[in-house]
Amino acid sequence: MSAVSAPRIRQVVPRSRNIEAALLLFVAGINAYELAQVQLSTIQILRSDFWLYWAPLAIASLVVHMILRRKASEADSLLLPIGVFLNGLGLAEIYRLDLAKQAANATDLFATKQVIWTIVALAAAGATIWFVKSHLSLRRYVFIAMVVGIALLISPMLPIIGRNINGAQLWIGIGPLTFQPGELAKIALVVFFAGYLVSRRDSLAVVGRKVFGVHIPRARELGPILAIWVLSLVVLVLQRDLGTSLLYFGLFLVMIYVATGRAVYVAAGLSMFIAGALVASRVMSYVSGRFDAWLNPFDQAHYDAVGGSYQLVQGIFGLAHGGIFGTGLGGGLPQLVPLAESDFIVSSLGEELGMVGLFAVLICYVLIVSRGMRISFTHQDDFSKLLAVGFSFVIALQCFIVIGGVTRVVPLTGLTTPLLAAGGSSLLANWIIIGLLLRISDSGNKRGDA
């Protein structure tokens, strides 16, 4: 279009792709280092199955890189390397836990599954970049996204396919395969919220009365907020999962705040959620148990109780064992924590990398989120802005809920650490989110000075 006559001072291969290639090589080196360190310190030799855990991620990330060169040459250069780094670090730690379990003759191994899911997830990210020509086409599917998102959210509650694992009704299962549809619902709900808020932004922000300087929106504008609130409470009560419901409700509040700039929605929504959660904690033993375990984890009664604070306390002991510099990969005892490879991967890594290493991991998440916010700034239209903010915030909030739960900042809930933890659905959903952010950043950067 404008390229016909406008003088374009632009390199054939954008600088960002070359930076990405260099960083990806660096990350492949780091992953090799991790795996070698794990093998050397647990089984004292380098075994050939090293390649099984190293090569698939390295090759898959290079394939995504080549797709970016062809289809989204001006996409952000840092998201892919950081994502691959986190994925590889998680894989190395899961493999390390597998080695410890094999030594104890346990059979619940995860590393091979994680390798397969890594390939699937990176393929999905690549396919997202390849087939979604422009993220703006998502705007046509806003109401389909709503239906799909809500269907995914309630599908674990359906009688035949729903599965209850570890007390939470969050999975669907077909035969031996289980899947956590709530993770994919994140993507659908971000698309729906962005599309909905763009069309309703004006009436939400402007219409209404002012009482003592506080903007009070009309009752009918509050309808959808009430609907989302009810939905998140239904998730809380029927699926018995505080984290998931907090994630979706928090996401909605932040997106409505970004769209309207009115803090009254956040204040009203948060107090509604806290009121709902408090009532639930009185009525439901599951929620009150989580709260008690959070407030008094070292109490002997809570420590010994079924579903009590045993896991949380073991995780904290692990973090304390790691100290500042950690025990080194393969040097600690993270296998003592239940679910060390999924919900508690952060405490496993904290034990083996120490505070210094865990901070590096946290900075990676901060960088992903800050890149996402920057991507949203490069766009002029509100749909793109909201989409990028929603995707990056959902990663930020999920990290806060999980890592805050493990380190006893907030009550512990069963969410996965994005890109790091064992679990196919989570890996798949988060890589698709990264793929969409890359796609959004490409069109943001291509328009020139924004």
Added chain:
Amino acid sequence: MSELALFLVRFGFMAVLWIFIFSIIGVIRADLFGQRVVGKATERSVPQVLSTPIIPAAPSGAVSVVSSSAGRSSSIATRLVIVEGEHTGKELPLSGRELHIGRAPNSDLVIDDEYASTQHAKLVLMNEDWLIQDLNSTNGTYLAGARVGTPAVVKLNTPVKIGKTVFELRA
């Protein structure tokens, strides 16, 4: 492996981890400063280099001149200022190249409202005058209140209305 070797491997990994983090932060830094220095410099240099920009063939050769209340046609506009609508107060620098306006996200000026077309209009520099050309938009482009048919000269400080947005060219 010996204790010492494991110790070195352990701290070596910490070093590698943080080198990775700092190389990423280095990229972000280069990004920021690169944009500020290089980006603006090339942008400014474009108008001087381009004395005769290429103009695509206008649909009709006739160019109607709409008189405006103020403005000397000799002075060239250097910026576009939005005076009404969603992005009021926003400015775009005008270089020698043509400027696409519309809902399309790759437009130079994106106007996101229901009354704007995807490819709504474009501004073209010809002989030191900026011309506005309506690209067969549904709701039209209005220059000083009159609907633009053939490409028209936009004088300084003359309101141009597209959808709900009004902008002016200023020196």
